Amino acid sequence: MDNVVYTVYQDREGLIWFGTEGGISKYDGNKFINFTTDNGLVANPVWAIHQDRDGYIWFGTDDDVSRYDGVEFVNFTTDDGIVSNQVWAIYQDQDGYIWFGTSSSGIYRYDGVKFVNYTPWGMERNSATSIFYNSVTSIYQDREGYLWFATSRTGIYRYDGVEFVNFTTDDGLASNSVRVIYQDRDGYIWFGTRGGNGVSRYDGEKFVNFTTHDGLIENDVASIYQDQEGFLWFGTHSGGISRYDGTSWTSLDTRDGLINNHVLGISQGTDGEFWFGTLEGVTQYNPNRVPPSVRIVSVQSDKTSTQTSSLETIKGIPTDTRVTIQYSSIDFKTEKEKRQYQVRIKEIDPDWRKPTRSDTFNINFGKPGTYTFEVVAIDRDLNYSAPTSLTLTVVLPWFQNGWILYPSGGAITVLLLFCGVLAYRYYHQRHQVLVYQQEAVAELNDARETQMGLIPQTAPEVPGFEIAGKCVSARTVSGDFFDYVPLNNGEFAVVLADVTGKGMKGAMNAALSSGALHSVAKLEMSPSEMLWVLNQNLYPRFQRYTNCAMAILTIDPTNKTIKYANAGIPYPIIKRSEGDVEEIAIDGLPLGAFKSSEYDETPPMELKSGNTIILFSDGITEAAQRDNPDQLYMETDRLTRLIKGLDKTINAEAMIDAIIDDVRHFSGDAQQNDDMTIVVIKVI
Numbered sequence: 146m147d148n149v150v151y152t153v154y155q156d157r158e159g160l161i162w163f164g165t166e167g168g169i170s171k172y173d174g175n176k177f178i179n180f181t182t183d184n185g186l187v188a189n190p191v192w193a194i195h196q197d198r199d200g201y202i203w204f205g206t207d208d209d210v211s212r213y214d215g216v217e218f219v220n221f222t223t224d225d226g227i228v229s230n231q232v233w234a235i236y237q238d239q240d241g242y243i244w245f246g247t248s249s250s251g252i253y254r255y256d257g258v259k260f261v262n263y264t265p266w267g268m269e270r271n272s273a274t275s276i277f278y279n280s281v282t283s284i285y286q287d288r289e290g291y292l293w294f295a296t297s298r299t300g301i302y303r304y305d306g307v308e309f310v311n312f313t314t315d316d317g318l319a320s321n322s323v324r325v326i327y328q329d330r331d332g333y334i335w336f337g338t339r340g341g342n343g344v345s346r347y348d349g350e351k352f353v354n355f356t357t358h359d360g361l362i363e364n365d366v367a368s369i370y371q372d373q374e375g376f377l378w379f380g381t382h383s384g385g386i387s388r389y390d391g392t393s394w395t396s397l398d399t400r401d402g403l404i405n406n407h408v409l410g411i412s413q414g415t416d417g418e419f420w421f422g423t424l425e426g427v428t429q430y431n432p433n434r435v436p437p438s439v440r441i442v443s444v445q446s447d448k449t450s451t452q453t454s455s456l457e458t459i460k461g462i463p464t465d466t467r468v469t470i471q472y473s474s475i476d477f478k479t480e481k482e483k484r485q486y487q488v489r490i491k492e493i494d495p496d497w498r499k500p501t502r503s504d505t506f507n508i509n510f511g512k513p514g515t516y517t518f519e520v521v522a523i524d525r526d527l528n529y530s531a532p533t534s535l536t537l538t539v540v541l542p543w544f545q546n547g548w549i550l551y552p553s554g555g556a557i558t559v560l561l562l563f564c565g566v567l568a569y570r571y572y573h574q575r576h577q578v579l580v581y582q583q584e585a586v587a588e589l590n591d592a593r594e595t596q597m598g599l600i601p602q603t604a605p606e607v608p609g610f611e612i613a614g615k616c617v618s619a620r621t622v623s624g625d626f627f628d629y630v631p632l633n634n635g636e637f638a639v640v641l642a643d644v645t646g647k648g649m650k651g652a653m654n655a656a657l658s659s660g661a662l663h664s665v666a667k668l669e670m671s672p673s674e675m676l677w678v679l680n681q682n683l684y685p686r687f688q689r690y691t692n693c694a695m696a697i698l699t700i701d702p703t704n705k706t707i708k709y710a711n712a713g714i715p716y717p718i719i720k721r722s723e724g725d726v727e728e729i730a731i732d733g734l735p736l737g738a739f740k741s742s743e744y745d746e747t748p749p750m751e752l753k754s755g756n757t758i759i760l761f762s763d764g765i766t767e768a769a770q771r772d773n774p775d776q777l778y779m780e781t782d783r784l785t786r787l788i789k790g791l792d793k794t795i796n797a798e799a800m801i802d803a804i805i806d807d808v809r810h811f812s813g814d815a816q817q818n819d820d821m822t823i824v825v826i827k828v829i
Contacts, residue, residue: 146170146177150422153410154194156202161412161420163427164191169204172420185218187211195235197243205232210245226260227253236284238292246281252294285326287334295323301336317352319345327369329377337366337379341723344369344379358726358785360394360500362387370411372419376527380408386421388527393485393500395525397430400480404428432526437476439486439522439530444537445469445738446690458536464513466690467645469713469734470506470535474522485523492516493775505732507713509767510539511774599626599659604797607637608702613797614641614824617764617805617817624651624693625762625820626659630666637702638666638675641714641824642695643762657686658693658736672697672710673746676736680712680744683737692735696760698826701749705828707758710746712736715766715779718788722755726789729758755793756828757800764821768808771815778811797825 147167154162163170168181168189181189186204193205204211210221210232221227227245234246245253245260254263280297287293292304300313300321313321320338327335336345341364343356356364363384370378379387385398385406398406403421410422419430444459446468462468474484487497488506492514500523510516516537522530604612614627624644631637640662644654661682665675675697683693694713701707709717713735716728733744752758766779778784787807791800801823808821 146179146427148426149424150427151190151192151409152194153412153420153422153427154196155412155414156196157200159415161414162194162202163410163420163422164194164204165422166190169194180213180218185211185220187218187220187222192231192233193235193246195237195243197237198241203235203243205235205245207231210235221255221260226262233280233282234284234295236286236292238286239290244284244292246284246294248280252281252284282324283326285328285334287328288332293326293334295326295336297322301326312347312352317345317354319343319352319354319356324367325369327371329371330375335369335377337369339365339367339382341365355389356725358789360387360389362394362396362398367407367409368411370413372413373417378411378419380411380421382407386411388525390527393487393523393527395485395523395527396483397525401525402428402430433478433524433528434526436528437474437479437484437522437524437530439472439474439520439533441518441520441533441535442471442473444535445471445734457534458538460538460540462510462537462539463542463690464510464539466509467692467735468508468510468537470508470518470520472504472506472520472533474504474524474530476522476524479525483525486520487523487529488518488520490516490518497521498780503730503732507763510537513539513541515539599628599655601627601629605629605631605637607700609705609829610700610702611797611827611829612639612825613801614639615798615801615805615822617821619764619817619820621647621818623647623764623820624655624658625764625822626655627760627822627824628659628662630663632666632669632699634669635701635703637700638672639698639700639760639824639826640695641760641762641822642693643714643764643820643822644693645691654687654691654693658683658695662695671746672699672708673744676710676712676733676744677742680736680740680742684740687737692738694735694763698758698760700826704749705752706749707752707826708746708749710744712742712744713738715761715763717758717760718785720757720759720788720791722753722793724789724793726785752828754828757788757797758826759788759800759804760824760826761804762820762822764817764819765804765808765823767819768812768817768821769815770811771813774815778808781811783807783811797827800825800827 146163147165149166150163152164161172168179168186169191171178180186188206188208190207191204196202202213209227212219230250231248232245233248237243243255250262252263253260281294282297283295285293294302298321300311300318301323303310312318320340320342322339323336324339325337334347343354343361343364344366345352345354355361363381365382366379367382368380372378377389383406385396385403386408388395397403405423405425407424408421412420414420421428421430446462446466476484485500485502487500489497516539517534518537519532519534521532600616616625616627624646627641629639642658644651644658646654661679665678696711696714698707698709709729709731711731712733716730718726718728720726729747731745731747734742768778770776791803804823805821
């Protein structure tokens with residue numbers, strides 16, 4: 146067998162055929178049998194294979210067509226009416242006609258007697274936009290009888306026996322260069338495209354497009370196949386294979402044993418094994434049927450960390466407390482970076498949340514009660530583990546419990562009985578309340594001034610970069626701040642932080658964190674080292690249930706590179722100049738929460754002109770709707786869609802305003818309970 150495999154096909158007898166650069170290979174379950182021009186094949190490079198209803202197997206080659214009856218080849222050339230060029234697609238329709246897609250002469254139809262270069266009435270044969278002027282890369286007939294033709298330049302054509310209808314990017318198709326067509330068992334028609342635009346799914350009315358943003362491993366799709374279990378497989382140009390079950394995407398590549406990441410053909414044998422044709426040969430793959438298991442590692446509630454290996458219930462979590470749950474899959478076949486998880490809080494989430502590769506989950510319970518957290522692990526073969534659960538008991542803070550409130554209420558009642566006799570005390574207490582209110586207002590103003598004093602009034606001038614930041618305070622001041630810090634090594638640090646606590650307590654904690662940050666910035670350290678030193682300094686100084694989430698991003702203006710480390714801040718988003726949007730997925734526990742915390746950082750990431758990085762606090766992601774408080778902004782894809790849709794010429798300040806406006810529109814007139822802080826860094 147030649148190593149360059151263009152197509153893989155299973156005939157009705159279960160034999161697997163491979164079209165290669167050097168001819169044809171047939172696998173009968175025990176051995177490979179090869180056919181070349183020496184055996185009668187018209188040409189050795191074979192692009193397409195199809196078995197007709199009479200059992201003949203047709204081969205589209207680099208130079209016309211061959212038909213094989215199991216004994217000998219019959220070749221069809223220009224003498225039979227087919228133009229001598231590459232035949233890329235073959236398909237027999239329900240009426241018995243066999244259609245051929247060629248590299249430069251459109252389509253041919255064979256009726257059993259002759260080949261006809263098919264040109265229905267009313268279509269121009271030589272137009273650059275005509276199907277007959279294009280390379281036809283794939284042919285497929287759907288279950289309703291429509292014939293579909295994929296082209297290399299003008300999208301796809303649907304033929305009902307009378308007329309052709311053309312679909313392009315103007316109709317929602319991902320790209321006008323289409324490589325493969327496939328209809329799944331649910332009736333959806335899939336189109337794999339080239340040019341970095343992913344795959345399109347058509348339901349008869351509209352196209353839905355899937356890219357790497359949705360989980361596809363690579364956006365250039367060369368082959369599509371649905372297996373016996375209903376899973377869809379997508380062979381890509383350079384990323385390996387993606388697999389999709391309707392909810393989760395997984396992938397296989399050379400790290401998993403695939404011989405090459407350029408996958409042009411996919412088929413499944415009668416025993417359930419898969420065959421992948423690549424540019425370096427064929428890989429046979431048997432998926433693992435054993436599901437993984439998952440365990441909950443720890444629960445972090447502000448400064449209290451609990452290892453959960455032997456616990457099924459965590460009790461006494463105060464309301465309005467950030468809870469971080471960490472979990473891990475037990476899976477010896479799936480690479481760590483490919484493991485996925487689905488989680489839910491049964492009492493809050495009606496369905497499982499979207500799959501994610503993050504192994505931590507953050508939540509803030511606003512109401513007391515008993516909540517059940519569940520997590521499942523998903524391996525590379527789309528096996529789902531049994532759910533692992535943890536019961537969380539959330540209670541009111543101690544000062545709101547009945548054993549405090551009821552005695553206090555009784556004392557107040559007794560006091561009121563004496564008010565009639567001691568009226569002057571009433572006026573005295575009223576005066577004290579007024580004084581307290583004035584002091585509280587003054588303290589709130591002081592806290593707000595303290596917080597605003599930590600925030601730069603102007604953006605720094607960093608050559609090659611445009612930077613802007615904004616903090617919108619909540620009704621009661623929280624502990625958000627951001628800062629721009631020059632470093633001794635000539636780099637520049639952008640910092641975003643969120644300290645627990647409200648009012649003056651939150652402002653003072655923010656001031657403490659800011660002061661520690663500026664001290665550490667004088668040392669020549671990487672972002673992760675800075676976070677580690679800050680954690681060691683802040684842990685003994687913070688009160689119980691107090692911590693500081695912080696992200697540090699350093700900029701090297703000379704090389705236009707960044708490094709990033711995270712301690713509990715939501716994943717920042719980077720928008721590439723081409724319009725792609727992705728997260729910088731680095732996790733870490735908040736500063737001051739756990740003394741032995743370690744922090745990771747990204748390797749230097751090179752930026753190009755037009756790239757934009759957006760950092761934001763959880764006041765953005767956890768904004769809730771007024772009419773549906775359980776619906777959070779982060780549970781929608783509004784932020785990603787907004788950023789992706791913004792014009793690339795928009796400046797940093799305008800991008801910040803657009804995000805804040807979208808959050809407010811999402812929330813309606815709901816009360817803002819947390820600071821909203823955003824920093825945008827744009828490469829000029």
